[in-house]
Amino acid sequence: MRTLFSKCLVAPALFASTLASAEVKLPFTLDWKFEGPSAPYFLAVDNGHFADQDLSVEISAGQGSLDAIPKVATGAYPVGFADINSLVKFLDQNPGAPVTAVMMIYDKPPFAVVGRKSQGISTVADLEGSVLGAPPPDGAWAQFPVFAKENGLDMSKIKVEPVGFPTREPMLAEGKVDSVTGFSFSSYLNLVRLGVPEEDLTTLLMADYGLALYGNAIIVNTDYAEKNPEVITGFLTAVAEGVKDAAADPMAGAQAVIDRNPAGNVELEAWRLKLALQDSILTDYVMANGLGDIDVERFEKALEQIAVTYEFKGEPSVSTIFTDAYLPASELLMMK
Missing domain, CATH: 3.40.190.10 (Periplasmic binding protein-like II)
Incomplete structure (x- = not known):
C-alpha cells in the first residue's frame, strides 16, 4: 500500500514528465x-x-x-x-x-558589389569601364540590373566575367577582375583572408544605392x-x-x-x-x-x-x- 509520503514523491515526477511531454x-x-x-x-x-x-x-x-x-x-x-x-x-x-x-x-539584404580601390573601384560610377566577376546563380548578381538601373549605369560599359563561387574572391585578389558581386559579409571576409588589405576594399551595399528589396x-x-x-x-x-x-x-x-x-x-x-x-x-x-x-x-x-x-x-x-x-x-x- 502506498503511503501519503510515497504519493508526494511520485506526484512531482509525474508533473515533470507532463511538462517535458508538452x-x-x-x-x-x-x-x-x-x-x-x-x-x-x-x-x-x-x-x-x-x-x-x-x-x-x-x-x-x-x-x-x-x-x-x-x-x-x-x-x-x-x-x-x-x-x-x-x-x-x-x-x-x-x-x-x-x-x-x-x-x-x-531588413537590408547583403547583396553587394565588392571591389578594390587599387583597381579603380571606389564609387558606383567606377564600375563603368571595369571588369565585374559574377557567378551566374549568385543572388547579388541577380539584382545587379536593378542596381544598375537605379544608379544610371550603362551595362554595356561593364565587362561581366562569369566566375564560379569558389574562384570569385581569388580572381579579385589576383587582380583578374576589378570587383565581384556577392554577400557583403562573405565576400569581404573571404578577400581579407586571401590577404587583400581592408583599406583596399570598397563595399557597395546595394540597399544603400536605391535597392528597395528586403x-x-x-x-x-x-x-x-x-x-x-x-x-x-x-x-x-x-x-x-x-x-x-x-x-x-x-x-x-x-x-x-x-x-x-x-x-x-x-x-x-x-x-x-x-x-x-x-x-x-x-x-x-x-x-x-x-x-x-x-x-x-x-x-x-x-x-x-x-x-x-x-x-x-x-x-x-x-x-x-x-x-x-x-x-x-x-x-x-x-x-x-
Missing part, C-alpha cells in the same frame, strides 16, 4: 551552412529561449533559398529561413503554395502555422531574444556556431556575425521600429524592382508573401 518539437531549416549570421538561432537554443516557449528546435543546414523554400512549402519543415525575393518568385510560380514569410531578419526572413508552412499559431509566435519570440544575445556578445554567438561546425574559425565567424548585424539586421529602421515587420510601401517598390528582371505570371500581393499575424508584442521586438 515541449513541441519544431524542425527549422536554414538556407545555408552554419556560419556567424546563424548565431541567433543557436543562442536561442543554448540560452534556453526556445525552451522557455516550450519548444525543442532542431536546426538543419541548407543549400540556398531555393532549397529551403520547397522544404517548408511541402511541410517537411514547418519553419525555415530564406530570401524573400526568392519566395516572391516561388509563390508566383506556385500560386496558393502553403508558405509565407512571418518575420523579416535581413533580404532573408523566417518563413512558415501556412497550414502548420494556422493550426499552431502559439508555436510560431513562441518561435519568433525566442528568435528575437537570440538576436539580442548575438548583438550583446558576438563572440559567444560565434562560439555557438563553432560548437556545431568545428571546422570553422571562431574569430572569423564573430567578424562575419558583426558585419551581418551591422549591415543587414540592426538597421536604423529596426532600431527605431523593432525587428521583424516590413514597411508595406517599401515592399511594394521592391516588387516593382523585382519586375525589372522577372516577368510575373500573376499580380503579386504583399499579403500572400508576408504577414505580421504571428509576431510577438512589439516591446519584445525592440532591439535597444
